[in-house]
Amino acid sequence: MKIVVLDGFTANPGDLSWQALEVLGEFTVYERTKPEETIARAAEAVVVLTNKVVLGRAEINQLPQLRYIGVLATGYNVVHLQAASERGIVVTNVPAYSTESVAQMVFAHLLTIANRTEHYAQQNRQGRWSENPDFCYWDTPLTELAGKTFGIVGLGNIGRRVAQIALAFGMQVKAFTSKSADSLPAGIQKADLDELFSTSDVLSLHCPLTDSTHHLINNKTLSQMKSSAIIINTGRGLLVDDEAVATALEQGTILPIVLMSSQQNLPSQIILCFNSIMPLSPHTSPGPPKKPAPASSKSLFRMFVPSSTAILRML
Helix, strand or coil: CEEEECCHHHHCCCCCCCHHHHCCCEEEECCCCCHHHHHHHHCCCCEEEECCCCECHHHHHCCCCCCEEEECCCCCCCECHHHHHHCCCEEECCCCCCHHHHHHHHHHHHHHHHHCHHHHHHHHHCCCCCCCCCCCCCCCCCCCCCCCEEEEECCCHHHHHHHHHHHHCCCEEEEECCCCHHHCCCCEEECCHHHHHHHCCEEEECCCCCCCCCCCECHHHHHHCCCCCEEEECCCHHHECHHHHHHHHHHCCCCCCCEEECCCCCCHHHHHHHHHHCCCECCCCCCCCCCCCCHHHHHHHHHHHHHHHHHHHHC
């Protein structure tokens, strides 16, 4: 049985072991794979493991031996699920390995925005505080989170953890979720999207990227939000229409502080717009791909390897 890992470096920078999978067949790990290399590298593979390498309909149709796709991440939008289903190919992901690190990232950015810590650190380096005639110095509004409304789109593992932390800050938490209102944890109010957009002081996205959530944040939904609202996207970049946000920021129709965990290849003009007036971070929440592997990568391996090994033994 041929087993291929298309982009193993992100999940395993070298100090974690693939041994449990290596013993199950002809095992090959590629650190990274370009789109044009996918078919050749996965040729005749029964099992393909991927983190961000796309396995769309075209790729799946050209891999006749393929029976199992393991996504080494939570987001599974890199796989064409319908094409896999038509072929009877099993697809799995790892839904909870990065819960703590992503929730931490949400509040790292929220507190940076609310307290303007980066701005004031720079002001202090430039001597603005030491030159100030008063002991207290500020030249921007600061936001106290207690009592504010924290809206969450998607109440899975990460969304629930973020809700817990928001409640600990004394915030009112509302969530758009498929779960019934009666089943929600204490302190979380179920809301539809219109209510969430119109009432949230902070909006955090924790839903998968699907056809229905693609560009969930767009011109229309931005127009429904408070001008002071903070949007935090630690999900897939395409949940947000970056051009719509850039336009709104330039026009001043929304607060010029919006965080996006966006797609990798943003147009340069949008990057310039974002960098001039708002934080823009890369995909760092799951932890850095370096030795030693971060806790989230170790958690991914603990969850993925036993379950995938059980599946492979049944193939």
